[in-house]
Amino acid sequence: MLLWTQQAFASRxxxxxxxxxxxxxxxxxxxxxxxxxxxxRFRLNDIPAGYHDAEIRFPDRYGALVHRARLFLEPGYETEYVVQVVGRRPRVVLNQVRRYPINGGIVPPPYPVPEPPRPRPDYPDRDNDRDRDNACPDLLAGAEFERFFNTLASRPFDDDKLSLAKQVIGQSTIYAEDLKRVMKQFSFDNRKSDLAKFAYNNVCDRRNFYVVYDAFTFESSARELERYMNELAR
Structure with a gap:
């Protein structure tokens, strides 16, 4: 287990x-x-909550195959990820599968979301309110997000899921990583794209919006959404 600074105990x-x-x-x-x-399998305890850069390497079977990702770890929660190698041209995919309270279910008070140091892509800010990234009003996170996510997962059809997701996210803000989890519940890429376009203005950490591209089944769908966002930015 890697020991971090005493900050870990304040926002663990x-x-x-x-x-x-x-x-x-x-x-x-x-x-x-x-x-x-x-x-x-690997578990890391007592890591400071917030943003972290992760790198996954498969050194034996796939040589230099590497996946890099920007992760957000919510204070008071353990986040579980599953990694796998997919595709004819192998690539690593990292999926968040579960998040639950640690420390006996006692969740510490919320703390301000830190500013990640790396610059974000030049995505559009259609409401001209970049300060909203930090304010995150009505944030859908923690236990409230998990309840919504479980309800969404119980819906059998994409149209029903999309309707529910728009209803809830339209009245909230949401982390990009959680939006990706929601998108992964859809069977079809066109529905994933519809939700991503709808939810963009409600993404709390917009600099990390790019993580939603990993939710798509086909790379062409991710590229289409990226082109759409770039067109809006012009």
Whole structure:
């Protein structure tokens, strides 16, 4: 277990990674290698909540195959990720599968969402209110998000899911990572794209909007959404 600074106890989080098919992998967080021997499952406790850069490597089977991602760890929660290698031209996919309270279910008071240091892509800000990124009014997160997510997952059809998602997200703000989780509940990429376009103005951390591209089944759908966002930015 990697020991972080005392900040971990003020805004504590945990994160775990597991390989879907059992392949061993290496994990680096914020440039520091966490497990020095490849393993198919790894858990990290007492990490400061907030944004972290993660790097997943499959060193044995796939040589230099690497996936890099920007993760947001919510204070008081453990976030579980599953990694897998997909496609004829292998690539690593990282999916958030679960998030639940740690420390006996006691969740610390919310804290301001930190500003990630890396610049964001030049996405449109249709309501001309960039300060809203930090304010995050009516944030859909924690237990409230999980209730919504479970209700959404119980809907059998994409149209029903889309209607519910628009109703809830339209009255809230949401983290980009959570929007990606919601999009992954849809079977068809066109519905995922519809929701992403609708929800953009309500994404709390818009600089991380790019993470939703990983929700698509086909890379062409992700590229189409990226082109759409770039056109709106002009």
């Amino acid at each position: 989080a945990s994160v775990s990674f597991a390989s879907k098919h059992g392949e061993p992998f290496l994990v680096a967080i914020d440039g520091r290698l966490i497990n020095h021997r490849p393993t198919n």
